[in-house]
Amino acid sequence: MEPVKILLAQLRDIARSAIELLPQIVVALLVILLTWGLSKLIKYLIERTLRGTRLRPSLKELFSLLSSILVWVFGIMVAAIIVFPGLTPSSILAGLGIGSVAIGFAFKDVFENFLAGIIILFRREMRIGDHIECEGLEGKVSHIAIRESHIRQTDGQLVIVPNSILFKHPVRIRTEQDLRRVTIICGVAYDEDVDEARSVIADAVERCGTVTAEDKPIEIFAQEFADSSINFEVTWWTGSTPVEVRRSKDEVVAAVKRALDDAGIEIPFPYRTLTFKEPLPEGLQRD
Incomplete structure (x- = not known):
């Protein structure tokens, strides 16, 4: 008891x-x-x-x-x-x-993402709606939270990215400016006049509606002696979003092809010449 x-x-x-x-x-x-x-x-x-x-x-x-x-x-x-x-x-x-x-x-990783999120929120460069690229991931920033950011890829998929990744790695902000420079390579045959080809390409690019040419000049430079052509580097400015870049490339490539065809300037495909050390049999020789 x-x-x-x-x-x-x-x-x-x-x-x-x-x-x-x-x-x-x-x-x-x-x-x-x-x-x-x-x-x-x-x-x-x-x-x-x-x-x-x-x-x-x-x-x-x-x-x-x-x-x-x-x-x-x-x-x-x-x-x-x-x-x-x-x-x-x-x-x-x-x-x-x-x-x-x-x-x-x-909770080291949680606090790391939290502090990185605070720093990212105070950044002025990366905003909601910007198109970014980081560590192979590319898309539109749809939301920035304390610990994570939401990236909507161009195919519609939503990717949730820890803020520490966006803080520790380089981030390309593709829409930080309204305009972006786009470059394509266009080749003409060696028999064609280089100056005439440059002029035809420049006129075709200037007539494209997606090209901004008022304060951003169109630049066309003969770049190299390629295997089958003289290659021109064609550069212009257009909208910075991915769809604007693709739409502008489509219009410029079609316009340049049409203009060169109308001017009779050849856009060559690769040529290859085969040389044999020994004579070919008679059945394989061409008349």
Whole structure:
């Protein structure tokens, strides 16, 4: 019976301590309730203040999230001090510091993506709607979140990319400017006049509706002596989105082919001359 008496005495002490702490617990719950209301109010005020700014929607969400986290941390600290008067802000902060180190090692990749997301959100270069290319992945940025970014590929597939990848690797922003330079190679036969061919190609490119030639010049250079042709490097400026580039290439290639045909200038296909060391048998020789 003695162990039972000891157990009952311990239970009575626990119940008595709980009853003594009941007022503090009620006050702490009220503090938590006030913290919830305060976080909602601050979030509303921040969203209302930032509504007229030109910040990205994701960046506005980040400010709201960080303010809410700060309010909750402060409220939980006050509630803990009320329930346990022996606690002090310094001891709580010390415990949070030790805990944050352990959590940091456990969730290293999560925090890496989180910090990378904050830096990306503050970048002005990569915006929602831009077409980018990174590590072989190419598509349109449809959403930038805290830990990840959503890339919509040209074939319609959605790829969710951790922000650390976009932060640590080079990113090509293809639509950072409204116009992009496009280059194709066009060859003409060795028998043709180079200057005339250049003039015909230039006129054909200038007549294309997708080519911007007002402040961006069309450039045509004889590039090399190829195996079967003189190759011209044809460069012009057009819209920067992938579909605009493909549409412009289609129009320019068709226009150049048509213009060269109308001018009687040959676009050669590869020629190959075979030389045999020994004479061919009579049956294989051509008259």
